[in-house]
Amino acid sequence: MSLDENELPRTEDEWRVRLTPEEFRVLREAGTERPWTGEYVDTKTPGVYHCRACGWELFSSDTKFDSHCGWPSFDDAIPGRVKEIQDRSLGMVRTEIRCARCDSHLGHVFHGEGFTPKDTRHCVNSVSIRLEPQRD
Ligand SMILES: [Zn+2]
Numbered sequence: 001m002s003l004d005e006n007e008l009p010r011t012e013d014e015w016r017v018r019l020t021p022e023e024f025r026v027l028r029e030a031g032t033e034r035p036w037t038g039e040y041v042d043t044k045t046p047g048v049y050h051c052r053a054c055g056w057e058l059f060s061s062d063t064k065f066d067s068h069c070g071w072p073s074f075d076d077a078i079p080g081r082v083k084e085i086q087d088r089s090l091g092m093v094r095t096e097i098r099c100a101r102c103d104s105h106l107g108h109v110f111h112g113e114g115f116t117p118k119d120t121r122h123c124v125n126s127v128s129i130r131l132e133p134q135r136d
Contacts, residue, residue: 002055008102019053026127027053027104030089030096035070038126043072047133049124054102058082058129065116071107072126075118082122084109097122104128 009015015028025031040049049059049072058081059074067073080100087096087108097106107124115121 002050002057003102008054015053023052023127026125030087030105031125032107033071033125033127038071040072040126040129040131041070042066043131045131045133047131048078049074049129049131051099051102051104051106052128052130053104054099055130056081056099056101058099058106059122059124061131061134067115067121067123069121069123071123072129073115074122074124075116075120077122082106082109097124 009018012028016024019027022033026033043064046061048057048061050056051058057078059077063074063076065073065075082097083100085096085098087094094108097109098104099106106128107122110121110123112119113121
């Protein structure tokens, strides 16, 4: 289900036709879904979360935890799959996270909140990811 490198859209217009309007707004225009509205906020199903835009594996359900912030939260990403960018929008300095492969917006990452021993919260829009449940 992951797109091959040569199948990745090259322009925003190509992305626009592949994604729903809400997916496009969040993934390609760095939007944010309203808290508590995403389909994965409380999901506990074991599996792997893929980038909704390109299908790359980004987060394991093992790293998902209850942050009570209204968005799916992970204390770690699959190594090398998520890139961090300084974001100075809205008068704050935050660290934006994007898919390292297709450059789509996922959410933000926060440190030092003390939620888990890794002390890291990847705050991710549900609409940016898609869960592939584990098969046994
Ligand atoms: Zn991607």
